[in-house]
Structures are given as C-alpha cells and as structure tokens.
Amino acid sequence: MTLKETVSKAISIALITTSIGYLPLSCASFEKKDIYRYVLNKHFNENISNTLIEKLSPFNGNDKKFIGIISDYSEELQKVCVNSDILDNKHVSNKELEATKKATLEGIVNPKEVYGVVANGAADGYYFIPNTLTFYKQLKDNNVHDDNITLLIHNPDNNNNIFETPSFDFYSKEGVKRITVKDGKPALSTISLSNLLPQSEDEIEIDISTTRTSFLNSIINLPSDFNDDVYIGYFSHGVEYKTSDLRPIQFPESNMSSRDLNYAISKLDHDKMTIVQGSCYAANLLRDINGPHEIKNVLAIASSDIYEESGVPFFINFITQQLNNPKKSVKEILEIEKAIYNSQLDENQKTHPQVFFYNENGKSVSPEECSWYHEPFLVPQN
Numbered sequence: 001m002t003l004k005e006t007v008s009k010a011i012s013i014a015l016i017t018t019s020i021g022y023l024p025l026s027c028a029s030f031e032k033k034d035i036y037r038y039v040l041n042k043h044f045n046e047n048i049s050n051t052l053i054e055k056l057s058p059f060n061g062n063d064k065k066f067i068g069i070i071s072d073y074s075e076e077l078q079k080v081c082v083n084s085d086i087l088d089n090k091h092v093s094n095k096e097l098e099a100t101k102k103a104t105l106e107g108i109v110n111p112k113e114v115y116g117v118v119a120n121g122a123a124d125g126y127y128f129i130p131n132t133l134t135f136y137k138q139l140k141d142n143n144v145h146d147d148n149i150t151l152l153i154h155n156p157d158n159n160n161n162i163f164e165t166p167s168f169d170f171y172s173k174e175g176v177k178r179i180t181v182k183d184g185k186p187a188l189s190t191i192s193l194s195n196l197l198p199q200s201e202d203e204i205e206i207d208i209s210t211t212r213t214s215f216l217n218s219i220i221n222l223p224s225d226f227n228d229d230v231y232i233g234y235f236s237h238g239v240e241y242k243t244s245d246l247r248p249i250q251f252p253e254s255n256m257s258s259r260d261l262n263y264a265i266s267k268l269d270h271d272k273m274t275i276v277q278g279s280c281y282a283a284n285l286l287r288d289i290n291g292p293h294e295i296k297n298v299l300a301i302a303s304s305d306i307y308e309e310s311g312v313p314f315f316i317n318f319i320t321q322q323l324n325n326p327k328k329s330v331k332e333i334l335e336i337e338k339a340i341y342n343s344q345l346d347e348n349q350k351t352h353p354q355v356f357f358y359n360e361n362g363k364s365v366s367p368e369e370c371s372w373y374h375e376p377f378l379v380p381q382n
Contacts, residue, residue: 035059042071048078055087066092069100077105084108085226093225093269112271113228114144114381117218119152119210121236121251127313128235129155129162130197131278134316135233137198143381146205150218154210154252163201191323196316211253212260219264230273231378232265233315238279240307249279258288266293272372275300280309283354294362299370301330302354314353322377329374331355331367 035056039049056063070081081103086096099110118135120128136151155162198204208214215234224230237250248255265273275298277286282302289300303314314337321333328336334353357367367373 035063038064038067042067044071044078045075048075048082051082051087055082055090056092057090060091062092062094062097065097066100069097070103073103077103080105080107086110089226089269093223095223095225095228110225110227113148113224114139114142114231115222115224115228116144116149116231116233117152117215117222118149118231118233119215119218119235120154121210121212121215121234121249121256123154123156127278127316129153131235131313131315132233133162133198133204134196134319135231135276136204137196138319138378139231140203141195142378149205150207150222151205152208152210152215152218153206161201162204162206163199189320189324191320195323196319210251212251212256213253215251215256216260216264219261220267222268225269226271228270230268230270231276232273233276233278235278235315238277238281238284238304238310240281240284249277249282249285256285258285259292261285262289262291262293262295265289265298266295271297273298274372274377276303276315277301278303278310278314280304281306282310283356286354286356289356290358290362290364295358296360296362298358299330299367299373300356300358301334302356305352305354308352318377326376328376330377331373333377 035053038059039052044052052067056067066081066086070078073081081100084103084107086092086100086108092100095113096108096110099108102109116135116139118132118139120132122128132151132153136149139149140146153162193199208218219232222230234249239248239250239255248257261275265275273295275286275289277300282304283306286300286302287306289295289298304310317337318333321336322328325333325336334355338353355367355373357365357370357373359365359369
C-alpha cells in the first residue's frame with residue numbers, strides 16, 4: 001500500500017470512529033490529520049512527506065506557506081529544504097519563510113541577525129531616558145540596523161524633543177562623573193559623551209511611545225528565529241519585594257509583571273537572548289521570569305538585588321566600562337562596576353547587580369554556564 005493510500009485510510013478510519021463516537025480524537029490528532037491531507041495534496045515523494053508530517057506540529061499558517069513554496073521546487077531542492085535546520089523547531093518563522101523563497105541546491109541562506117527592544121517605563125528620574133538611549137546607541141554603533149531595533153520612549157515632559165528634557169541636560173553638562181578604573185583605582189572616564197548618547201534627533205528613530213502593552217507587543221512581534229540574537233533593555237521604577245509573585249516594574253499604562261515578560265519572550269525563537277533591567281529591586285522580577293512558560297538560552301541582568309535601590313545610572317556606567325575595556329566580558333564589566341561604585345558608597349547604599357541564566361533545557365543555572373556571559377556585551381555585526 002502506498003503512503004497516500006495508507007494515510008487516506010487512516011484519515012477515513014479517524015473520521016468514521018469520530019462520527020459514531022467510539023474514539024474521540026484529541027486536538028493533536030486533528031492537527032496531524034490536517035498535515036496529512038495538506039501534504040498528500042502536494043504530491044511529494046514518500047520521504048519528503050514523512051519528514052514534513054514528522055517535523056511540522058502543531059500545523060500553522062506559515063507551515064502551509066512553506067509547503068506551498070517548496071511544492072513548486074524540484075525534488076532535489078525539496079530535499080534540501082526539508083532537511084535544513086529550519087524545521088527543527090517544529091514550525092516556520094516569517095524570517096525562515098523568506099529565506100526559503102531564496103533557497104538553492106547549496107542550502108537555505110539564513111544569516112544571523114541581531115534584534116533589540118529598548119524602552120524607558122518612567123521619565124521622572126535623571127537616568128531612565130539616558131540609559132535607554134545609551135542601549136539604543138550601542139546597538140546601532142555595533143551595526144545593528146535600525147529596522148531591527150524597536151525604540152520606545154516615555155517622555156511626558158516634552159514629547160517632541162527628548163534632547164530638551166532635564167535628564168538629557170543632566171548628562172550633557174560638563175563634570176558629570178563617569179567613573180572607570182585606571183591603575184586599579186577609580187578615575188574619571190575619558191570616554192566622550194558622544195560615544196555614550198546620541199547627540200541629535202537625526203541619530204534616533206523612536207518607533208512608539210512606551211506603555212506596558214506596546215513594550216510587550218514589540219517583543220512578541222520580533223521576527224527573530226533560532227539563528228538570531230535578541231537584546232531587551234528597559235529602565236524604570238521597580239517595586240520593593242512583596243509576598244506577591246508578580247514582582248512588578250512601573251510602566252505608564254500599568255505595571256509589568258514577571259509573568260507578562262515571561263509570556264512575551266516565550267513566544268520568540270532565538271539563539272541567545274540578553275535582558276537588562278535597570279531599576280530598584282530589579283532582581284524581584286528577573287529571578288522569576290521562567291514561568292509559567294518555559295524559556296531557554298536567556299541571560300538576565302538585574303541592576304540591583306531584591307532589597308536594594310539602584311542608586312546609579314546603571315547602564316550608562318556599564319557601557320562606559322565596556323568602552324574603556326572593549327575586550328572584557330559581561331562578567332568582568334559587572335565586577336568592575338560593582339567594585340567602583342561600592343567603594344564610594346555607604347554600606348546601606350551599595351548595590352549588587354544580579355545575573356540569572358536559563359539554559360537550553362529551560363533550567364535556571366549559574367550564569368557561569370552561559371557562554372556569552374564570558375564575552376563582551378556587544379560585538380560589531382557584519
């Protein structure tokens with residue numbers, strides 16, 4: 001019996017048993033039935049059909065488009081497509097779909113890309129907007145295209161010009177200390193402000209105003225796939241530790257919880273993800289982002305521990321250290337920053353950035369097991 005005859009018979013039996021009520025089919029069974037029918041109608045050879053049926057589950061719109069695209073290819077090119085790593089995640093992303101349209105016998109070209117979502121959730125402190133713009137600028141300065149970056153700004157003081165806000169003016173003045181290390185001791189940085197912050201409206205492209213909803217949707221809608229790196233940075237007021245499991249952080253519309261962020265990032269395909277939260281009590285949220293949905297390959301950096309206020313412009317200082325020490329790793333930069341600022345503060349003002357890592361199996365493990373924790377924060381993209 002041919003594959004087509006076997007599958008057709010299986011479908012018929014499933015339909016009969018369902019109609020008379022003997023064997024209710026699960027949702028998964030119905031999904032498989034849809035795959036069988038769709039694949040059979042395209043008249044692939046048996047090996048290709050089996051591979052598609054095995055790998056595509058659950059079956060969605062992009063999967064149908066993928067099958068439709070390769071059905072017009074030669075059998076040899078069809079084999080290349082179904083045996084590529086595109087189907088390893090059981091579904092096809094928008095980016096992978098576009099790559100399939102350009103497939104050749106040498107394979108599907110799916111270049112590694114970097115995506116970023118950067119936002120400030122509050123604007124009443126001196127460092128929320130500048131930290132956000134510093135993150136944005138570092139992505140661009142490392143050749144991440146603006147099309148791949150979503151910049152969200154909350155600026156109630158002056159929605160038309162962020163360069164006239166008190167916080168930006170604060171960092172533009174002479175004498176604002178950006179401390180680094182020289183000969184093992186704290187010293188003023190020689191890094192120019194123009195290397196840290198954009199200097200005019202021509203250097204930035206604000207995509208949307210910040211709300212909790214717009215920030216989360218910006219993450220969900222990233223077109224990344226298993227081959228890409230994702231950076232997420234947000235800066236706002238954190239909420240002190242409570243018995244509640246929500247651990248919220250302030251956004252203009254409503255506070256964001258660990259579950260909100262968990263849901264958004266669980267929707268993304270990616271290779272490596274790095275999250276930076278700059279706020280007081282930042283570890284409250286980031287220590288709980290691996291639930292209820294499983295997340296994988298995520299490095300999360302909190303500017304402060306669960307009971308600590310974040311009393312420094314965390315990310316600007318972090319990038320100052322990175323620019324002064326371009327070959328040092330994330331781990332080394334955090335240790336430098338922690339040592340510098342804690343040496344200058346009273347005991348009750350000291351901050352201890354926390355780092356969390358969720359590995360390829362979705363388990364919370366030591367960040368020492370994260371490969372990019374031992375690499376520079378950003379490297380220039382080709």
